Amino acid sequence: MAQGGRQAIIVGSGFGGLSTAIRLLSDGWQVTILEARPEIGGRASRIQEGGYTFDTGPSLITMPWLFEEVYAAAGEKMSDHVTLRQLQPGYRIFWTGEDRHFDFGSDREQLLAEMRKFSNDDANQLEAFLAASGAIHREGILVSGRQNFLNLKDFVKLLPTMARLDAIRFLQGWVGKFFKEPHVQQAFGFHSLFIGGDPSRVPAIYSALAYLQIADGIWYTEGGVYSIIESFGKIIAKMGGVIHTNSKVDQILHRNGRATGVRTADGEVHNADLVIYNGDVTARDALLPDAPDAFPWRLRPLRTTMSAHMLYLGTNKKFEKLLHHTLVVGDDYYGFIKDVTRERRMPRSNAVYIHAPSRTEPEMAPPGGDSIAILLPVPNLRSGDDWTEAEPRMRDRTLEWLENWGLPGLRDSIVVERSWTPLTFRDELLAPDGNAFAVEPSLEQSAYFRQPNRDRTIAGLYYVGGGTHPGAGMPGALLTSQVTQDLIRGDYPAPFTSRATGPTGNLVRP
Ligand SMILES: Cc1cc2nc3c(=O)[nH]c(=O)nc-3n(C[C@H](O)[C@H](O)[C@H](O)COP(=O)(O)OP(=O)(O)OC[C@H]3O[C@@H](n4cnc5c(N)ncnc54)[C@H](O)[C@@H]3O)c2cc1C
Numbered sequence: 001m002a003q004g005g006r007q008a009i010i011v012g013s014g015f016g017g018l019s020t021a022i023r024l025l026s027d028g029w030q031v032t033i034l035e036a037r038p039e040i041g042g043r044a045s046r047i048q049e050g051g052y053t054f055d056t057g058p059s060l061i062t063m064p065w066l067f068e069e070v071y072a073a074a075g076e077k078m079s080d081h082v083t084l085r086q087l088q089p090g091y092r093i094f095w096t097g098e099d100r101h102f103d104f105g106s107d108r109e110q111l112l113a114e115m116r117k118f119s120n121d122d123a124n125q126l127e128a129f130l131a132a133s134g135a136i137h138r139e140g141i142l143v144s145g146r147q148n149f150l151n152l153k154d155f156v157k158l159l160p161t162m163a164r165l166d167a168i169r170f171l172q173g174w175v176g177k178f179f180k181e182p183h184v185q186q187a188f189g190f191h192s193l194f195i196g197g198d199p200s201r202v203p204a205i206y207s208a209l210a211y212l213q214i215a216d217g218i219w220y221t222e223g224g225v226y227s228i229i230e231s232f233g234k235i236i237a238k239m240g241g242v243i244h245t246n247s248k249v250d251q252i253l254h255r256n257g258r259a260t261g262v263r264t265a266d267g268e269v270h271n272a273d274l275v276i277y278n279g280d281v282t283a284r285d286a287l288l289p290d291a292p293d294a295f296p297w298r299l300r301p302l303r304t305t306m307s308a309h310m311l312y313l314g315t316n317k318k319f320e321k322l323l324h325h326t327l328v329v330g331d332d333y334y335g336f337i338k339d340v341t342r343e344r345r346m347p348r349s350n351a352v353y354i355h356a357p358s359r360t361e362p363e364m365a366p367p368g369g370d371s372i373a374i375l376l377p378v379p380n381l382r383s384g385d386d387w388t389e390a391e392p393r394m395r396d397r398t399l400e401w402l403e404n405w406g407l408p409g410l411r412d413s414i415v416v417e418r419s420w421t422p423l424t425f426r427d428e429l430l431a432p433d434g435n436a437f438a439v440e441p442s443l444e445q446s447a448y449f450r451q452p453n454r455d456r457t458i459a460g461l462y463y464v465g466g467g468t469h470p471g472a473g474m475p476g477a478l479l480t481s482q483v484t485q486d487l488i489r490g491d492y493p494a495p496f497t498s499r500a501t502g503p504t505g506n507l508v509r510p
Pocket residue numbers: 011012013014015016017034035036037040041042043044056057058059060061062194195247248249250278279280308310375428429430436437464465466467471472473474475477
């Protein structure tokens with residue numbers, strides 16, 4: 001145990017781990033982070049090469065006040081570290097073979113105009129949709145997102161509200177209550193896909209994602225999302241926290257039912273009063289070989305999400321057809337989702353999300369060029385696909401399809417190219433099955449049925465990050481750190497001096 005203070009070890013430096021470190025440091029804990037990779041950030045890493053900058057994972061920011069809360073916990077102002085800009089529109093959705101596109105954003109008049117391009121009747125339903133999804137956001141997400149679900153009765157207590165709001169039925173059907181036109185249905189119903197949830201199987205509570213983007217906006221950080229990660233790292237160092245990269249933990253040590261520290265792959269033992277695990281929760285049992293099962297009553301293990309094939313392309317020309325965020329949906333959208341989620345097979349059609357941040361911040365690419373990140377959802381490694389063989393094939397398939405759709409000359413313009421495949425998620429991010437978004441957000445894997453924020457059998461062992469409650473996405477991961485901090489405060493009552501201040505309110509709106 002460290003001298004002179006209570007020592008917490010955090011395994012992993014994703015958004016969940018870093019924000020927990022800041023919160024615990026502000027509560028007076030000594031904090032050491034052990035990260036397996038050479039740099040911090042986890043899925044939210046950065047690639048820089050030849051003047052091109054790419055965020056490897058998350059790029060679209062919602063609920064910016066949750067980031068502010070973390071800075072505030074350190075007594076810092078977000079505006080002293082990063083600048084957030086609202087994007088208007090947030091993103092454009094294209095469908096191949098369709099002349100019309102759909103601009104999704106928070107400008108209500110513009111959104112209505114976009115809807116009217118497809119259906120006047122559906123446009124007339126926008127207010128009803130926002131009222132219903134707003135209620136789900138307020139009564140569901142804002143309440144349950146900040147509370148732990150260690151007890152079944154807390155989950156059961158939430159059910160009448162969720163039933164009253166009709167939030168337990170599946171999202172796709174719920175969206176269909178308001179909108180009938182297929183493009184409009186897709187525009188308002190796809191959001192769960194990008195945290196690993198099949199819209200036909202996630203509960204309608206995820207309609208709050210669309211609501212939030214309309215009510216609250218879609219944001220970009222100058223320098224990309226990694227600038228937030230970098231600033232969190234600096235704040236942790238300033239507060240006295242220690243970060244060790246290249247430190248893979250291969251065992252969480254425990255004695256008499258209590259966590260006592262961790263052992264790294266090179267045999268180093270770090271003792272601690274408590275351990276917070278930010279790695280993939282489905283790897284828990286492998287790290288705790290002699291511990292009782294986390295879910296003795298669960299008939300099958302937690303289901304991991306699909307994976308992603310990421311292409312990071314630095315090009316020597318600009319592709320004006322792309323906005324900062326663009327979605328391109330090919331034929332058979334529902335078949336595509338079914339392939340990558342339920343069927344776990346290589347998709348027979350295409351649907352990609354593209355991030356091209358130099359529209360907003362020219363410095364993200366050299367003059368005249370573009371830095372383009374392409375995300376193609378693919379099945380995780382349970383599909384049995386061999387990605388050493390599949391990668392070049394899938395790369396050519398995606399790029400050829402995008403060239404034919406509207407980015408002619410894309411392949412010839414590439415001067416820098418990197419990629420992430422399911423193997424990267426498995427081997428570098430230590431995500432079982434090479435999953436991209438942790439545990440699937442289905443009803444039977446949510447709240448009480450998800451990995452709880454405190455271990456049920458080992459005292460002093462906690463969890464943060466996308467696999468625990470409330471779930472994946474940057475806002476979800478940040479909320480897990482607050483839920484876990486609250487549990488730790490309850491379990492280790494002490495006259496801690498918090499350095500917290502209120503939110504700083506420094507968001508730049510256009
Ligand atoms: C391609 C992609 C796009 C996304 N886009 C968005 C988006 O636009 N907006 C959004 O809000 N969210 C998005 N997300 C989701 C979001 O990135 C994640 O939910 C969030 O960043 C996960 O944070 P986390 O705390 O779970 O940690 P992770 O990012 O999963 O990091 C966990 C860290 O723990 C480390 N680790 C694991 N095991 C060990 C061990 N045994 N020892 C030491 N270290 C270990 C890993 O190396 C990793 O660095 C996206 C995700 C992906 C993959």
